[in-house]
Amino acid sequence: MRILVTAAVMSLSAAYPGLASERSSEPYHVKQATSDKVPNSPELLLASAVSHSIRPAARPIKKAMPLKPERVALSNARFENWVRAFRVRAGEQGISTRTLDRAFHGLSYDPEVIKRDRNQAEFSKPIWAYLDSAVSQTRIRNGQAALVDHSAVLEQIERRYGVEREVLLAIWGLESSFGTYRGADNVIRSLSTLAFDSRRGRFFEGQLIAALSILDAGDVTPNAMTGSWAGAMGHTQFMPTSYLDYAVDFTGDGKRDIWSDDPTDALASTAAYLSRFGWTSGQPWGVEVRLPDGFDYALAQREITKDSADWAELGVLRVDGNQVADHGLASVLLPAGSKGAAFLIYENFSVLEKYNAADAYVIGVGHLADRIRGEPGFLTDWPRDDRSLNFPERKELQRRLTEQGFDTQGIDGRVGPNTIRAVRAFQVANGFVPDGYPSLALLENLR
Template sequence: MRNLLLAVTAMATVWTFPSVAPAQTTEFQTWLEGVRSEGLAKGLKPATLDSALNGLQPIERVLELDRRQPEFTRTFWGYLDSFVTEDRIRRGRDLLRRHAALLDQVAKTYGVQPRFLVAFWGMETNFGDYTGGFPVIGAVATLAHDERRSDFFRAELFHALKIVDEGHIAVADMKGSWAGAMGQPQFMPSTFTGYATDGNGDGRKDIWTTLPDVFASAANYLSKIGWDDTETWGREVRLPAGFDLETADLSVHKHISEWQALGVRRANGADLPVADIEGSIILPAGVKGPAFLVYGNFDAIMTWNRSVYYALAVGYLSDRLIGQGALVARRPADEKPLHRDDIIDLQQRLNAAGFDTGKPDGMIGPATRGAVKAYQKANGLPPDGYPTHELLQSLRGG
């Protein structure tokens, strides 16, 4: 749906948008005329297109944020410490109680447990505190006009125009993140048009200020992407000595009884639950970090946001909201993130050694993790695919 960290940064700031060069403005206005013509062909009202497009200019800050690369990678523990705080847990528990009647009603209708709805709410906008200060139409139009992801954002622009056209919100009030994520659940315009719901029956779908609409929309989306309220998201587990790390991957699915037979246990050492479901083992911080057994609802969270860290944080926060304890694993005292320059160096050295990471870009994606795992296997190291400073020193010959 969007990059959460960039969205929160953008939402927490009141932006002033710089002017653009006259030539760029003229070219943009010509491009907008094409948008207007296509909008009319799609059946959008002329008044909607006038209110949304007249005087519109590209937002330079949006392009800056779209191209920004983080200086440091975020470690699993750093991510968790930032998003699952004691203050957020306390506040989430209070809101879970305060809105219990509404949340229970939504849960009965859509089959999504209240604690998860509150966890998503907390993760996305800190319970509605930071819903975004960028004009959504302007932001997505800027990104649609830009060549990098023009097709995707042009489609999002027409979804945004449709939302205005249907009267759900005025153009001036349609605020969101720099990438167009909107409201308290941070829906992209296409997610809104596909799943937003009128929870209070007033004829509008208001995910900005109306909690019945916020919760019903989030629950409707989750239910449509496979949420199962008879299951949880997953749990922290303990792996046995000699565990085959090749099986620690979201692509590997085994029945809980199979993981039990392989020696996997709950984090406290107790047996795994007896249930007729499958799960996958993941190691978000490598072999030295915590291990998790995750189920089908974890996949649904990953559909909401493709970050494993995000999905684990939502699940963990939802557990803490109902009184479950902290993780058994503890953050290493000497943990430090990799600098982007270090990741580029690591990628270049892996490529030179015959382990293909693709073009070095300073980002740790599937190709880099695969190359790291292949290097680890070739050198007798635990093949967890997790890049560390120690691994980089090994590649440097240190």
């Protein structure tokens, strides 16, 4: 089980594979901002987590202090030297001289990208605040309008890939507000700057090579290859390597065009992506349930799966009191601990995690898809009087747990499976409800 606690450490959805000591599950792992406005605004920031997809994540950051002019000038000079050396490496990997000339003509270092990458304020945002915005009435209405406007092509995509149209619309809505904010940064400039001057240059150089390969193939021109400041592109914000692996030409015009106003290729590419990772048509992402009095919260772990009949025998029912339909094996997820909503989640939940590893993002996509389909909102409220632990508090929690013999396997502020296990062990040892939820009350008890 992964607990959605804060907005602090966000996933690149494996953009930086293997760098996170734990697979974090904070609600702001998401690539999109949670309002219906400007997802790719200057207030977005990258971090890292482990997943199978390669897409950046975003969260609010403090207003960055401007870089000093002398540093920018020095960086420009060093950047030009780096570009010359990089062109040799790119050529050795098969990128044509013509593409390199076009892509790097007049290209300069972008200090704004580095400010965004380095100024990582540790904000906290609980899942209910995230969902209030991610599944807002405005986004629901826009999604339902898009369902009508694009009905023909969505039907064709759904028929070919077996991914429900509402799910595709929910991803589109969260990633770019239905194409309204796809990002206007020059992707080659952003990736070049990050490859040259970021903390994770090797990753971004790989993305830059992939972006140049896309240009080599003729799917888009350098000027039209725009996206977020971190290189995510198009209506559904594919990173270049994901584009190469999963994008499709659904319109049949010879190009896999995820950048133009027509969202067809982008929506089909997203469906192809989910299909490749095992999407099961007709299976929900999850179902809201109510837990019985005396429920054994040790069962609320992703590793423990049962069918609906077995869960019903334990008293786990739909919130309306009926047995959950048989959608396959499911596990119990408590995104806000024992005081908030509970869900039975299915394999399609895991498939959506391939697109973005954050539980909050997956719940946001799944719930928005349900609402676009006309289903009601969640019936269980959240513990809205609580607040999430901030980054220093999460590190303190890990330190105190480890000091008391409940090893979190690292003190990095990321709340993932190792920390959840340690929290649960502490709760069991001290007679608390073992829901694995790292609350402020639990930290105060540790203190």
